[in-house]
Amino acid sequence: MTVLVSERLTIAVEGDVPVVRRRARELAQAAHFDAFASAAITTAASELSRNALVHGGGGYAVVEHVSDGLREGLRLVFVDEGPGILDIDRALRGGYSTGRSLGLGLSGSRRLVDEFHVETSLGKGTRVEVVKWARFRR
């Protein structure tokens, strides 16, 4: 996988979430995502960066425009050093929230992307990596 653009963005305050979202959107455009794919990855970027901020106490995101030579795509990584996800299985199944929310951010993001990996360890933090590829080139 070739990385064409890579940026690291801090997630420390509320105002950082829209910044990550906007960057993801711009890169999706550069990678020729259609409207549906672009909305999907941008929304996932929003959910995961808010999770890193709200549940993880902040951290950073790496947003990348990648290519495997044949397809272009986006790789997004979200890292925090927060408490970790208490019940990862339930959180991935959806409908589980430690806040007053519906708990659809994490499970929903997973359905919006092509590749999804979570590493979480209690007391140490959480790292979520997602990849989405552009469809129907040319």
Added chain:
Amino acid sequence: MDPSLTEVLQFDEHQLRTRLAFFRIGEEELDRLAAMRPLMEEATAQIVSLFYEHLLSQPETRDFLDDPVLVDRLQAKQTAYFLQLFEGRVDLAYVENRFRVGAAHERLGVPPRWYIGAFDRYLGLVRERLIGRGVAGAELVADLAAVERIMHFDAALAIDAYVAGHLATHARNQAALRELASPVIRVHDRVLLLPLVGTIDSFRAQQVMESALLGVSEEQARVLILDIAGVAVVDTQVADHLLKTTAALRLLGAKTILTGISPQVARTIVELGVDLKTLHTRNKLSDGLELALSLVGREITDKERGS
């Protein structure tokens, strides 16, 4: 004009340098190739014709070459192609040319295995020339290595173009299939029909949802009839997809009418625990159409009785 293949495949100066390094082609190899050029110019005609003799002697490749006019044209191209190997220069224009050769073979439907075999034949013919030249020892070995490397470099580029061409064809087929698979038909002002036929997997379900949403948004439709009479199997997963499409259309402000519901499908939907209040369903498409029209304030009346 089509974008260049180097552009499409994102093959830039950096890629070129790393690729040359990987195949161990440097100044020395390029100089050696350039030095061979006079010898090769002399031999081109014969090498190319022996090369075609080989291709025409094999049943698999002969099938692609049954048109003598085509063979003549290809031979002319081969001559230029062959001599370019001994230019002593490999730049992006060179790469583009090799990509085009690969793409042309892909379009002709020549599989890479024959392509690689043909390369080997070329290599053999060049080797004979070099050996026949009378230079031996380390010099000969180094010359042979230079030729082998550039030809393998070429083969790799051809394969890149093959794979990309294949994927592009695949993408086009997918796009065509996407239109075939979920045709949105306008049956009345602000009323659309989407008849589904065949098997629905999650990929197809996603296409159906997107086509339905785009259709509704483009036509400003208020109602979409989703006819599932032709769907082979409606299990809970398919039913779930169909209901998601319904939910998405509702978010846009349009109503969905599901028609063509068999007893088994009815059972599946009830088992899923769907809130039936929000779901418009009809057994027959014609009943669905009537309902759709009434939802946009129209009705079908009997002509004899007048309206």
Added chain:
Amino acid sequence: MTPTIPILRVRGHLLVSVQGELGDDVVEQFQNDVLSAIERDRGRDGGLLVDISGLEVVDTYVARVLADTAAMARLMGRHTVVCGMRPEVAATLVQMGYMLDGVETALDVDDGLDRLGLPR
């Protein structure tokens, strides 16, 4: 310097057009603005139409604020309709499992005003 959201009166109804990005900071403002516009509008009984055709991305956070605001407006006696959601936004929300069940929807402002009808 939070941008305020324009709230217009059209045919006796309140029309809120959400433009550009409903950033997390603006989203709270949106709810406050809408609720205080309804409060100022006391004595009338037109509906509330929220036009979100300008929103390119709606995540669960924004969706929740929209749904909550619609529910609050309804509690204050206003017939509330959200209109103009883009196809890709609808697809994304549904894929995530967010169906916005209690929210009434319309295609566009015209369609939304039709839904609201004449104020009683």
